[in-house]
Amino acid sequence: MGEIVCPKPNTFGHRVSEGPSSLRSWIERLRIHTASAFIARTVRAMRHRREVWQLADYDERALHDIGLVRGDVLGALSEPLHCDPSVILAERAEKRVRRPMRRP
Incomplete structure (x- = not known):
C-alpha cells in the first residue's frame, strides 16, 4: 500500500493541494473576497x-458643539x-480637540 500524503497547510491555515489548478482556485477565492470586502466598505x-x-443641516453652533465646522x-x-x-470627520474633530485653545 502507498503512503498517504497530506496536503501542506498554507499561510492562512487552510490545506491546499499542490498544482496550478489549486493556485488558480485560491487566487479566484482571494479576488472574490477582495471584491466582497470592497463592496461592503x-x-x-x-x-x-x-x-x-x-450634519450639513446643522447650524454653526451645533457643529461647533461636536467639534466641527461646516467646511x-x-x-x-x-x-x-x-x-x-x-x-474623516472623526479625525478632524479629534485634531481640533487636541489643539490647544487660544485665549483672546
Missing part, C-alpha cells in the same frame, strides 16, 4: 454618507463615494 461608506448629509462636513462629503466621510 462602499456600502458602509454610503450609509455613513447619508448620516453625514444630516469639515462639506470637505468630508466631497471625498470619493467609497471613502467613509464619518472617519
Whole structure:
C-alpha cells in the first residue's frame, strides 16, 4: 500500500493541494473576497454618507458643539463615494480637540 500524503497547510491555515489548478482556485477565492470586502466598505461608506448629509443641516453652533465646522462636513462629503466621510470627520474633530485653545 502507498503512503498517504497530506496536503501542506498554507499561510492562512487552510490545506491546499499542490498544482496550478489549486493556485488558480485560491487566487479566484482571494479576488472574490477582495471584491466582497470592497463592496461592503462602499456600502458602509454610503450609509455613513447619508448620516453625514444630516450634519450639513446643522447650524454653526451645533457643529461647533461636536467639534466641527461646516467646511469639515462639506470637505468630508466631497471625498470619493467609497471613502467613509464619518472617519474623516472623526479625525478632524479629534485634531481640533487636541489643539490647544487660544485665549483672546
